[in-house]
Amino acid sequence: MISYILRRLAATVPVLFTVAVMVFLMLRLTPGDPAAIIAGDNATTQQILDIRTKLGLEEPILQQFFIWLGSILRGDLGESFFFRKTVFELISERIEPTLSLAFLTIVLAVVIAIPLGVLAAYRQGTWIDRVVMGFSVIGFSVPVFVIGYLLIYIFAIKLGWFPVQGYQRISGGVFPWFRSLVLPAFTLSVIYIALIARMTRTSVLEVLSEDYIRTARAKGQTEVKVLFQHALKNAAVPIVTVVGIGVALLIGGVVVTESVYSIPGLGRLTVDAVLARDFPVIQAIILAFSFVYVLINLIVDLSYTIFDPRIRY
Amino acid sequence: MKSVKMSRRTVVAGAAAAGALAGASGASAQGAANVLRVVMHSDLRIIDPIWTTAYIVRNHGYMIYDTLFALDSKGQVQPQMVDRYTVSDDKLTYTFTLRDGLMWHDNQPVTTADIIPSIRRWAARDPLGQTVMGFIASMDAKDPKTFEIKLKEATGLLIFALGKPSSNVPFMMPKRVAETDPQTQITEFVGSGPFMFVRDEWRPGDRAVYAKFQGYRPRSEPASGLAGGKVAKVDRVEWRVITDQQQAINALQAGEIDLIEAPSHDLLPLLKADRNVKLHNWNVLGNQYTLRFNHTTAPFNNPKIRQAALYALNQEDFLKATIGDPEYYKVCKAMFVCGSPLETLAGMEDKLESNFAKARQLLQEAGYAREPVVLLHSTDLQVLTNLAPVAKQLFERAGFVVDMQSMDWQTVVARRVKRDPPTQGGWSAMLTSWVAADILNPVMAGFFNASGDRAAFGWPNDPEIEALRARFARAGSEAEQKQIAEAVQRRVAEAPTHIHLGQWYQPGAHRSNISGWLEAPAPVFWNIEKGRGA
Numbered sequence: 103m104i105s106y107i108l109r110r111l112a113a114t115v116p117v118l119f120t121v122a123v124m125v126f127l128m129l130r131l132t133p134g135d136p137a138a139i140i141a142g143d144n145a146t147t148q149q150i151l152d153i154r155t156k157l158g159l160e161e162p163i164l165q166q167f168f169i170w171l172g173s174i175l176r177g178d179l180g181e182s183f184f185f186r187k188t189v190f191e192l193i194s195e196r197i198e199p200t201l202s203l204a205f206l207t208i209v210l211a212v213v214i215a216i217p218l219g220v221l222a223a224y225r226q227g228t229w230i231d232r233v234v235m236g237f238s239v240i241g242f243s244v245p246v247f248v249i250g251y252l253l254i255y256i257f258a259i260k261l262g263w264f265p266v267q268g269y270q271r272i273s274g275g276v277f278p279w280f281r282s283l284v285l286p287a288f289t290l291s292v293i294y295i296a297l298i299a300r301m302t303r304t305s306v307l308e309v310l311s312e313d314y315i316r317t318a319r320a321k322g323q324t325e326v327k328v329l330f331q332h333a334l335k336n337a338a339v340p341i342v343t344v345v346g347i348g349v350a351l352l353i354g355g356v357v358v359t360e361s362v363y364s365i366p367g368l369g370r371l372t373v374d375a376v377l378a379r380d381f382p383v384i385q386a387i388i389l390a391f392s393f394v395y396v397l398i399n400l401i402v403d404l405s406y407t408i409f410d411p412r413i414r415y
Numbered sequence: 416m417k418s419v420k421m422s423r424r425t426v427v428a429g430a431a432a433a434g435a436l437a438g439a440s441g442a443s444a445q446g447a448a449n450v451l452r453v454v455m456h457s458d459l460r461i462i463d464p465i466w467t468t469a470y471i472v473r474n475h476g477y478m479i480y481d482t483l484f485a486l487d488s489k490g491q492v493q494p495q496m497v498d499r500y501t502v503s504d505d506k507l508t509y510t511f512t513l514r515d516g517l518m519w520h521d522n523q524p525v526t527t528a529d530i531i532p533s534i535r536r537w538a539a540r541d542p543l544g545q546t547v548m549g550f551i552a553s554m555d556a557k558d559p560k561t562f563e564i565k566l567k568e569a570t571g572l573l574i575f576a577l578g579k580p581s582s583n584v585p586f587m588m589p590k591r592v593a594e595t596d597p598q599t600q601i602t603e604f605v606g607s608g609p610f611m612f613v614r615d616e617w618r619p620g621d622r623a624v625y626a627k628f629q630g631y632r633p634r635s636e637p638a639s640g641l642a643g644g645k646v647a648k649v650d651r652v653e654w655r656v657i658t659d660q661q662q663a664i665n666a667l668q669a670g671e672i673d674l675i676e677a678p679s680h681d682l683l684p685l686l687k688a689d690r691n692v693k694l695h696n697w698n699v700l701g702n703q704y705t706l707r708f709n710h711t712t713a714p715f716n717n718p719k720i721r722q723a724a725l726y727a728l729n730q731e732d733f734l735k736a737t738i739g740d741p742e743y744y745k746v747c748k749a750m751f752v753c754g755s756p757l758e759t760l761a762g763m764e765d766k767l768e769s770n771f772a773k774a775r776q777l778l779q780e781a782g783y784a785r786e787p788v789v790l791l792h793s794t795d796l797q798v799l800t801n802l803a804p805v806a807k808q809l810f811e812r813a814g815f816v817v818d819m820q821s822m823d824w825q826t827v828v829a830r831r832v833k834r835d836p837p838t839q840g841g842w843s844a845m846l847t848s849w850v851a852a853d854i855l856n857p858v859m860a861g862f863f864n865a866s867g868d869r870a871a872f873g874w875p876n877d878p879e880i881e882a883l884r885a886r887f888a889r890a891g892s893e894a895e896q897k898q899i900a901e902a903v904q905r906r907v908a909e910a911p912t913h914i915h916l917g918q919w920y921q922p923g924a925h926r927s928n929i930s931g932w933l934e935a936p937a938p939v940f941w942n943i944e945k946g947r948g949a
Contacts (some may be wrong), residue, residue, distance in 0.1 A: 134820065135829030140461060142582060146542065146861075146871055147832055154599050182676030184460035185619045186600060195618055251661070259665055266665045267657055268619075364657040364666075366621030373658075374620050379825060383815065 103407075105298035107400070114396045121392045122174065122385070126167050135159075136183045136379040147367050157183055163341060170385065182375075192371060199269045200367035202279065203359065204352050206247040206287035211294035212345065217342075218295070219302025220329050225305075234299055239295025246355055250289040250362040257285060267364035286363040294348045299346040305337030312336070331355045338409040346402030350395045427434060450651040451929075451945055453816070454663045455938075456677040458656045459623040462612070463600040465540050468582035470850065472935075474635045474676075477939050478652065479520070479640070482584035483511070483530070486852070488699075488934055488935040492578035495523070495634070495642055496587060496607070496666030506569040506612035506891065513560045516632035518590050520611045526557035532593035534577070536586060539597035541583040543859045546888055547576040571890050572858060577761030579859065580641055580936040581852040592762060595691035609633070609647040609941045623654040625940075638933055638942040645941040648931065652940045660797075661848040665940045667692060667924060673945060674925040676938050679797050682740055694922040699934050700752055700851035701745070704733055704916035706806060707862060709843050710875040712836050713787060713813075718910035719781035724844075725766045725908065727774040727813035730807065730917035738919045745918040750904050752851045762899040762908030774813035786827055787818040789837035791830060791845040795823045802846040802916070831872045851918065856896065857884050857903040875912040 137153040138145070149351045154160050158169070179189035221330035249324055257267040264285045270278035309315060310333055318332045334341075357369035364370075368387060375383035451689045456668045457471040464476030485495040498514035516523035538544030550570045556562045564573065577585055588608060595601045610625035615794065617623050633644035657663040657674055659726075660679040666672045668689055706728070708715035715721050734744040747753035748763040760807060765773075788810060792803035807817045818837075822830070827845060833842040852859035863884060867876035876877045880903060887899045907913075925932060928946040933939055 128717065133826040133829060135832070136831055139825050140467060140468075140469075145468050146869075148869075149540070151833055157612070186461075186602070187619070192619070196620070254662075254665060256623055259669055262669070262895045266669045267659075267662050268655070268666075268671065361660060364655075364660065364662055365658065366618060366656070370658070371618055377823070378460070379827060379829075 104152070107404070110400045110403075114393065117396055118389060118392055119336065122171065122389060123167075124320035125385050125388045126170065129379075130166075135230045136381065138376055140184060170382075174389070175229065182383050183380045185380075189382050192383060193386065194316055195388065196371045198367060199365045199369075200273065200356055200360070200369060202269075202272065202283055203286055203290065203356060203365060203367060206280075206283050206347070207290045207355075208349060209297055209353060210291040214291070214296040215231060215298035216302050216334070216341070220306050220334060221298040222299065223266075224325070224329055226307060226360045231303075234303070238296040238326075239298045241292045244292070246289060246293065246358045246361050249292050250286070250359065253269055253285050262343040262394065265291070269363075269365040269367070286359050286365060289362070290352070291344040291358045293355065294352075297348060298344055300342065302334075302337065302341050305340045307332050310337045311341040312372050332346065335409060339406055342402055342405050346398055346405075349398050353391050353394070382385055418533075422855060423593070439504060439629065449649050449945060450653060451649045451674065451940060451943060452653050452655055452672040453940070454666070454675045455654050455673055455832045458577075458620055458658075459617070460619050461600065462604055462617075463613060464586055464595065465537050468823060470582060473582045473584055474587045474849055474937055475612075476584055476941075477608070477937055478612060479604065479608045480588065481517070481606065481608045481645075482578065482641070483587065485641040486578055486936065487642040488582040488880065490640075490700075490855075492574050493636075493639075493642035494580070496530075496584070509564045509566075509568045509573060510557070511562050511564070512637070517607055518630045518632070519607050520628055521589075521604045522630060523589070524559070525587065525589075525607050525799070526559040528564040529590045529593060530562055530587055531556060532590055533587045535595050536588075536597050537583060537585040539577070542864065543576050543579055543863060544583070544585065546555050546858055547572055549890070559855045561837060568889065569891055570888055571892065571896060573887050575856075578641070580709045581624070581850050582665045584937075589802055607631070608641045608947055609645040610652060615887045619876045621656055625652040625654075626650065627720060635942075640933065640935045642939065643938065645939075647941050648944045650942070656860050661785055664924075667926065670926065673929050674923060674932070674943075676923050677921050678924045680740065680921075681797065683740070683743075683922070683924075691927050692924055693929075694924050694929050695856065695932050696743075696920050696922045697932055697934055697938055698852075698921060698936055700754055700936060701918045703849045703851055703918050703919040704730075704737070704749075705845065705849055705862065705915040706802075706846050706916060707831075707873045707923070708911065708913060709837075709841065710912075711834055712841060712843065713786045714783055715759035715806045715843055717781050717783075719777050721911040722782075722909065723774040723777035723781065723813060724815075725911050725914055726768070727778065727809050727815070728914055728916065729767050729769040729809070730915075732769070732805050732809065733916040734919060736805045743919075743920045743922065745814060748915075750907065750915050751855055751900055755851070755855050757856055757897055757900040759901045759904055760898070763886055766908055767914070769812075771813045778814050785815070785816045785839065787843075789843045790817055790840050791803070791827045792819050792821040793824040794821050794845070794852060796915060797920075798848060798919075799824065801817060805842070806846060832876070846916070847917075850936065856901055857887050863903060863907070872912065877906070877912065880906050880910075880912065 136159055137150050140153050141150045181188050182192055218234050222231045253339050258264050265282055268282060270282040272279040315332055317326050357372055360367045360369035361373060372387050427930060453473060459471050461467050461472050462475055462909045464472045483497050484492050487493050496517055498510040498512050500509060502509055517912055532573050536751050545895055550566045550568060552565045552567045579585060589605055591601050593600050609628055609631045611628045613624040613626050627647040633646045638644050640932055650784050660682060663675050664682050664685055666677055670871040691735040692756055710716055730746045738744040747768055748760050749758040751757035790803055793799045803819055807819045810817050833841050833843050837843050851926055857863040861871045864870040864930055865875040865877035865880040867874055883899055883903045887896060931942045931944045933942050
């Protein structure tokens with residue numbers, strides 16, 4: 103097992119190197135000049151050129167790449183072109199809101215979707231099944247920002263239960279923190295609830311016709327025990343895979359949700375950095391996201407052994 | 416029966432939770448009593464207002480720094496940090512005395528030893544500053560409160576330049592900060608203005624925070640524009656970043672923020688309908704839409720073809736398409752802005768009327784060979800998005816061939832400084848907007864600089880305009896300045912450097928318990944009071 107984990111971790115190096123090369127090249131090929139943006143609208147051509155020189159953008163691209171790669175290998179993510187802060191500092195400042203949002207979203211999605219999926223499978227063909235699947239279709243189809251604006255209109259503007267926007271740090275109290283995240287987390291979780299509920303229903307349906315379920319029922323087990331102890335556990339592998347993919351997809355959802363709710367997290371930092379062509383920040387965030395993606399896949403693979411002891415690495 | 420009980424319990428629990436949440440909201444609002452929560456037009460990322468010309472950084476500068484002179488609401492330059500000044504009879508020696516009680520935020524007194532390097536650093540970056548420095552023979556501190564500027568030859572620009580209202584503003588900084596290389600950003604943010612920058616709470620992408628500087632001693636005159644007594648009437652100003660315009664408005668209506676600097680024009684009807692919100696046109700001079708030519712490449716390297724464009728366009732179409740509501744725009748053929756001392760129609764009387772017959776005639780006379788006009792179209796800034804399609808349509812009606820290329824604003828910004836031919840990533844024309852306070856005369860307005868390679872993007876080369884600008888810098892009286900400004904405008908009407916496409920206004924929005932927002936070329940937060948309620 104340990105050698106498997108080490109091999110998988112070693113495999114991340116070429117993946118991350120490829121990502122690094124691609125990101126670096128794509129950014130340099132994208133139109134837009136950070137120096138012109140920094141200099142402002144009234145800047146002269148000379149002022150812009152001075153800033154380009156200062157940022158090292160006048161150096162040959164290959165030289166820029168190796169300087170950056172060297173820094174990354176030394177653990178230095180570089181300094182933002184704009185903020186006069188290191189990229190590490192910026193990411194550290196922004197990671198809490200994003201982790202909080204991702205955590206609550208996944209918790210909400212799992213807590214709501216799995217019982218719904220199990221229920222839909224158990225009541226297959228009934229109105230309950232149809233309602234759950236109908237919700238699932240809506241969850242897939244309606245864009246995140248539409249759900250966001252609807253929730254804001256109802257729960258923040260009309261009812262005033264939650265703030266319209268913004269994020270409260272957890273250091274300011276758990277309740278304000280939670281309150282500021284309810285609407286964004288629910289907005290973001292809708293699509294995952296749809297995805298996980300659907301997958302849970304399908305997987306549970308498959309195992310419900312298995313002999314061991316019949317045996318469990320014959321032994322007099324309650325339906326709750328049959329569903330959640332026997333059926334769900336055996337259906338867990340595909341569900342965990344979907345949850346894992348969901349966590350990875352969350353990165354994209356976080357960008358939109360953080361923008362709608364003005365949450366100063368990594369998603370917003372990414373958008374701001376892309377709009378401003380802040381190359382060091384974009385490069386570092388994409389590398390970080392790639393690493394997280396690879397890591398989540400590894401964790402998901404390892405989790406299979408918990409749900410299905412027959413799986414060995 | 417059981418299920419009814421359950422649902423009642425659920426309802427009660429839900430109501431209790433909602434009450435608790437609403438209570439939390441109220442508590443938060445109470446805590447924010449003397450904190451002004453503002454959404455600015457952009458995020459504050461760079462904090463050196465001399466190093467960049469970005470308006471958000473200029474606005475930051477007005478929070479924490481002070482200026483020697485400042486523009487009042489009537490457009491007159493008034494002493495600000497300066498108590499009094501004298502000018503010698505030959506108009507070559509200016510002696511300035513700083514007023515009493517000026518303090519830096521680190522509680523050190525402001526002295527003339529700070530002022531002179533501040534002027535030097537500003538002048539090294541700012542085009543108007545560079546022009547003025549060309550006239551200056553020496554700057555000397557006579558004592559901690561008195562300094563003297565000696566000129567090589569007289570100019571009417573010195574005092575105006577020291578009170579320049581918009582980017583780059585000559586903000587005063589402590590000597591150790593002002594001595595930073597002008598090409599390098601400063602790293603210490605100590606000013607002598609009415610608010611202090613709370614650097615520890617600055618989180619780019621989230622908020623910038625300013626606290627009232629208790630040691631600030633305002634002038635005794637009432638606040639007027641950027642001049643007069645800068646009295647901070649709130650303890651804290653927080654610039655919150657809300658990038659989504661609709662969300663900013665939702666937050667304002669919900670009372671989560673107090674003020675929006677620049678709400679989108681298409682959302683103004685929502686705000687007008689809300690009795691808890693008021694709109695305020697804080698920048699009465701407004702802004703000016705502008706079409707800039709690339710003078711280095713065909714077709715606009717031919718002055719007659721540029722003049723044909725001037726005949727082809729009209730302002731109303733651009734203003735209607737972008738601003739819409741006539742309350743917030745004005746057709747104005749004065750290049751130095753309607754409502755300013757240099758307002759004139761000279762040379763423009765028959766232009767900007769969409770006279771397509773005249774435009775076609777000029778194109779024929781100029782031998783226009785149907786070279787495509789590569790028109791840069793910015794798609795992501797609401798106030799600019801509709802300009803290029805209108806220009807395309809009007810140009811085509813006049814007989815131009817137009818290749819409109821759409822891209823985000825930051826790509827336009829990068830593209831417009833490229834001097835390559837349009838077929839190799841260059842451009843022929845682009846549209847932008849100027850803050851009126853930046854274009855009040857031909858020396859400060861960047862697009863009138865017609866010095867070829869040293870000019871702003873577009874690079875016009877017109878010795879006649881340059882000679883007029885040099886004369887303007889030497890002009891000793893307002894009457895002479897006006898006469899030269901008219902001559903500049905006439906020359907531009909013959910051989911346009913750019914085309915002005917009308918004035919527009921950007922109202923701000925605030926909760927109805929906010930009062931005292933000054934009318935000025937930049938949004939400033941002294942004098943603003945936050946009352947109870949709303």
